[in-house]
Every structure is written in C-alpha cells, then in structure tokens.
Amino acid sequence: MLLKYKLVWGLTLVYALLIGCKKDEAIAQAPYTIKSPLTQRILDSAGVMAQVFSDTLFEVAPGIKETDIHYLSREGYSMRAFILEVDANHPGLLLQAGTPYNAAAYAMQTVPDMAKYIEKPGYKVLAGVNADFFNTSTGEPRGIYVRDGVVLKTTWANARSATFMGVLKNGKPYIGDRQDFLAVQNDLEDALGGGPMLVRDNQILTQTDLSVEPRTGIGMNAQGKMYFIVVDGRSFYYSNGCTITQLGQMLKACGSTIAINVDGGGSSTFMIKHPLADVWQVRNRPSDGTNRAVGNAWMIISQ
Known part of the structure; x- marks a missing residue:
C-alpha cells in the first residue's frame, strides 16, 4: 500500500512539473506588446535590437514624451535606452544651454544642480541631458560655446569636436558641423559643441570609433521633432553600451534626419521633472554610480 502511494505521489509530482514547465514555456514564448511607436521603429529598422523585453511611454509634459526600453542587442547583451521626443514647435517650450551655476564661466556641475540655478517663477526646467565634451579639470567645453547671443568660444579642441547643436x-x-557654425554663429542665441556627426541628410554616416560605451545623442528633423537619447553601459547584467554607429541608427529610426554624438561614458545623464512628483529625476543609471559633474547640458524649458 505504501509503495502504491509513493508511486501515485511520484507520478502526480512528475505530471505537475511537466504542466508547470509547459506553462513557463508558454509564458516565455508569449509575445511582448510594445507600447511606444519609437520602440517599434527602432526594432523594425535600426538593426540593433534582437528582442524587446519591456518598454514604457509617458508624457513628461505637453510636447515632451519619454520612452524607456529594455532590450536584447543583436550581439546578445542586455541594454537600456532612454529617449525624449520633444516637439520644438509646441507653444511655451524652448531649449536653453545649461551651464554650471547658470553662469558663463567654465565650471562643472551635475545636470540636476544646473537645473536648480536655471529655474525661476514662470521658467520651469522640464528635462535635461548632458552635452559637450569638456576639460575634466576646468570644465572648459571642447567645442564652441554661445550663450545669450554672445559668441564666447569659437575654437575646437580636436578632430573629434566636429559638430554643434x-x-x-x-x-x-539647429544642428551642424564646423562649416555650418561659421555661417550661422551670429544668428545663434545658444550653442554647445558635440562630437561626430551620426546622421546627415537622412543618411547614417560611417564611423571609425567602434568602442562600446554609454552614449548620449541628439537628433532632429525638419518638422521640429527632436530626439535626445541616452544608452546606458558598463554594467553587464543591466546595460552594456553601444557604438556611436548604433546610436546613429537608433536616432535615424526615431525620425532624425540629422544627429550628433555628444559626451558619453560616465557623463551620460537623462533627467526629467517627473510628472508625478515635483522633483528632477535622473532616469538612467550613470556608469560612475552617481551623477557626474559635467561642463554643460541641454535643458528643455516651459515658460
């Protein structure tokens, strides 16, 4: 009798395990429903995603949408990307070059701390991302610098400092290269330098830098849509980073007809004024483990 009971119990356990495995397999194979059109565009056309694990889409403020994506890269690595889609034509929205302590002097400050010095009644900082490469001792930007209509720096540190926004x-x-800057510098209110051009005339440009790092990029199209993207890196189980070519592919897939690479690595910072709480929140995970003090940033303002 005891042997019969053990046999029945054993068969029941095996059956339960088989059913459980089939349920787990069904769950694993269930297709994920993508929420953001930007996620779908990147998956369909950028050639960087093998699978989307999850994504979110929400409105930061009227004219500003955020998409967060957890995906598997074509190389088989876990990845996280954060994208702001900004309608530059939306009434009351504007872009400002953010600088430490809201001053023209060279210095370094985290993006959320820059926002504190910029915001004032009737002038609300809704989002910000890090911008130009900079001297880590002085905060001097590597590229050009225009603030409040005054051209403060016209030199470029090296060949990598090739573009500006x-x-x-x-x-x-406006996004352009060195030649474009010479043509429009007197028409600029604000401008900060950038690195390589990633997309121009709706074409992805060939890059020689094949390194995989955390990245920040900025793109736009002729209709006034802007795309600010941060791809996290240097964390194997969380997010591994990408090449600047892959960054360009993602920005083009979003809709950018022109796009540039700006400072990355530990500088990559993606901040919003959270719609559910009146706080500035850094949404990505900077690879230093904390927010890095940087030379400048781009801020999206509501007034």
Whole structure:
C-alpha cells in the first residue's frame, strides 16, 4: 500500500512539473506588446535590437514624451535606452544651454544642480541631458560655446569636436558641423559643441570609433521633432553600451534626419521633472554610480 502511494505521489509530482514547465514555456514564448511607436521603429529598422523585453511611454509634459526600453542587442547583451521626443514647435517650450551655476564661466556641475540655478517663477526646467565634451579639470567645453547671443568660444579642441547643436535667435533648433557654425554663429542665441556627426541628410554616416560605451545623442528633423537619447553601459547584467554607429541608427529610426554624438561614458545623464512628483529625476543609471559633474547640458524649458 505504501509503495502504491509513493508511486501515485511520484507520478502526480512528475505530471505537475511537466504542466508547470509547459506553462513557463508558454509564458516565455508569449509575445511582448510594445507600447511606444519609437520602440517599434527602432526594432523594425535600426538593426540593433534582437528582442524587446519591456518598454514604457509617458508624457513628461505637453510636447515632451519619454520612452524607456529594455532590450536584447543583436550581439546578445542586455541594454537600456532612454529617449525624449520633444516637439520644438509646441507653444511655451524652448531649449536653453545649461551651464554650471547658470553662469558663463567654465565650471562643472551635475545636470540636476544646473537645473536648480536655471529655474525661476514662470521658467520651469522640464528635462535635461548632458552635452559637450569638456576639460575634466576646468570644465572648459571642447567645442564652441554661445550663450545669450554672445559668441564666447569659437575654437575646437580636436578632430573629434566636429559638430554643434544650437538655438537660433528665432527659437528654432539647429544642428551642424564646423562649416555650418561659421555661417550661422551670429544668428545663434545658444550653442554647445558635440562630437561626430551620426546622421546627415537622412543618411547614417560611417564611423571609425567602434568602442562600446554609454552614449548620449541628439537628433532632429525638419518638422521640429527632436530626439535626445541616452544608452546606458558598463554594467553587464543591466546595460552594456553601444557604438556611436548604433546610436546613429537608433536616432535615424526615431525620425532624425540629422544627429550628433555628444559626451558619453560616465557623463551620460537623462533627467526629467517627473510628472508625478515635483522633483528632477535622473532616469538612467550613470556608469560612475552617481551623477557626474559635467561642463554643460541641454535643458528643455516651459515658460
């Protein structure tokens, strides 16, 4: 009788395990429903994603949407990307070059601390990302620098400092290279330098830098849509980073017809004024383990 009971119990256990395994397999194979159109565009056309594990889409403020993506890269690595889609034509939104202590002098400060010095009644900082490469001793930017219509720096540190993003005096955003800067510098209200051009005339440009790192990129199209992206890296189980070519592929997939790489590594910072709490929140995980003090940033302002 005892042997019969053990046999029945054993068969029941095996059956339960088999059913459990089939349920687990069904769950694992269940297709994930993508929430953000940007996630779908990148998955369909960028050639960087093998599988999307999860994504979120929400409105930071009118005219500003955030997409967060956890995905498996084509190389088989865990990845996290954070994207702001900004309608530069939305009434009341503007872009400002953020600087430490909201001053023209060279220095270093975290992106959330820069926001504290910029914000004032009727002038609300809604989001910010790090910008130009900089001298880590002095905070001097590697590229050009224009603030409040005054051209403060026209030199470039090296060949990698090849581009800039600016805001024209009519409020329109502008992305260009060194030659473009010579042509428009007197029409700029604000401008900060950048690294390699990633996309131009809707074409992805060939890059020689094949390193895999945390990255920050900025892109836009002729219709006034802007895309700010941070891809985290240097953390095997969380996010491994990408090449600047892959960054360009993602920005083009989002809709950018022109895009640049800006400072990355431990500088990569993706901050928003959270819609559910009146606090500035860094949404990504900077690879230093804490927010790095940087030379400058781009801020999205509501007024």
